[in-house]
Amino acid sequence: MTAKPALSRLGPSSIPARAGIGLRAEHYAAVLETPPPVGWLEVHSENYFGAGGKPLDYLERIRAHYPLSLHGVGLSIGSTDPLDQRHLASLKHLIRRFEPALVSEHLSWSSVGGRYFNDLLPLPYTEEALDHMVGRVAQVQDVLGRQILIENPSSYLQYVESAIPEWEFLVELAARAGCGMLLDVNNIYVSARNHGFDAGAYLRAIPRHLVREIHLAGFTVNRFDDGELLIDTHNRPVWPAVWALYHQAMHRFGRIPTLIEWDSDLPELAVLVDEAHRADAILEECHAWAA
Amino acid sequence: MHGLRELQLGFASAVLDGAEGDFDRHVRTAGLSGARRLQVYRNNALLSLTGALEAVYPVARRVVGEGFFRYAAAQYIARHPSRSGDLHEFGEHFPLFLQSFAPAADLVYLPDVARLEWAYHRVFHAAGHPPLDVTALARVSAERQGDLRFELHPAARLLESAFPIPRIWQVNQDDHDGDSTVDLSEGGVKLLIVRRENLEIEFRPLEDGEFELLRALAGDCDFATACERAMAAQPTLDLPACFQRHVSQGVLVAFHLPTD
Known part of the structure; x- marks a missing residue:
């Protein structure tokens, strides 16, 4: 990707190896009033698919201060339905307007037969699904004219048909489609607990050059009479065990831009900024090791 | 498999x-x-x-x-x-x-309350539009004016209800205090839901004539027909003033003359 001169209305174009926060509508005013000391911001792409109005107006004003990442939650990239070209066109338009440093989507599907779950659903990890994902990611990158990152999801079930570990599936996908990886450390922890695999082994299986972004968030524990499931709810602080795994991840991968995600039961902005500073402290430590 | x-x-x-x-x-x-x-x-x-x-x-x-x-x-x-x-x-x-x-x-009023909320939602996310080019409009010859077609701002919607839905909306806002009774016999409303320049959304109750004028224009009627409908709905309507107002307030934002 060649660097192009930034237009005056847009802020910095590249994302630093620091912590950023997810920007939600509830915090627009607070962010503009006193731009918080975080390295970058990420938004859900679909929240800016409208033709005009406040969301785009706020994003434009906020973009003047921060590098931006666009994170998609609705492309349904793993679906066997045709890709939604209108959705892709909206995303492309948004990319042109805001020049994000990173654009990401999920290793998941969310619709079939034209019906949308509006949720991130697990794929079976089979050769067929891998071929399918490779083709779809390539198609998306062709339309957008740029690389995207694919994020590992939290999952609550595994298919009997799955024959490839998730980490191998992702690495193979990145190698064949030429996409990067957005590694969600919370999701690794959640899925590892839900399915009984070793989160550390997951990290060790990922080549460091593939990882462009890290996500951190809070999960919720759902207890049932026959066991428990961790649910990726993004409604509370990062858990200590996830911080520990993040520590390991940064030790392995070096300093990677890290996002604090918080999407429901939003606290005041300062709480997110504190979480980001905690991630920054770990990133600094990694810098010290590397030095 | x-x-x-x-x-x-x-x-x-x-x-x-x-x-x-x-x-x-x-x-x-x-x-x-x-x-x-x-x-x-x-x-x-x-x-x-x-x-x-x-x-x-x-x-x-x-x-x-x-x-x-x-x-x-x-x-x-x-x-x-x-x-x-x-x-x-x-x-x-x-x-x-x-x-x-x-x-x-x-x-009975619930579906109309929901209609108002959907209209608000669409207006909230609608495209912006520059004001109508009044200089160009003034150049249209008098004999062609009746053929003109006008467009409403993308962030403007019309809604008619037999119930006082703006009042119901208002008393159910989080920041509403004071009297929250709604008298359903207060009657219905003809409403323009429109986004202002500062992106805030406003509910403007309209009189019968101006509602008909805007509804006809939004439905792609020519200007002459729209004016007739407006006057039929409200013979006392000050039509030129009403039209001017909706141009200057950015409700009517574009026009064209159909080619014969």
């Missing part, structure tokens, strides 16, 4: 339609059963779509209460599945659904 497409279609039947059949044979049962694990996805989809409806219809939700709203939402979601990865497009048919939703039959 089951193909990817069949697996996804089977998942959708099991989770969206509750037609579980033997789908759980595709799910590994480590500790928790397949059915339990599928239930998590059923809940997530329901929460995601209910949340989208709650975001668009906060007043309807407040009027009927949270439990009732969730019940209605679940019925709606089953009947009108989401068709887009952009959740802002979900919920368009909810007003019509409420109109035939028997448990809400007593709340």
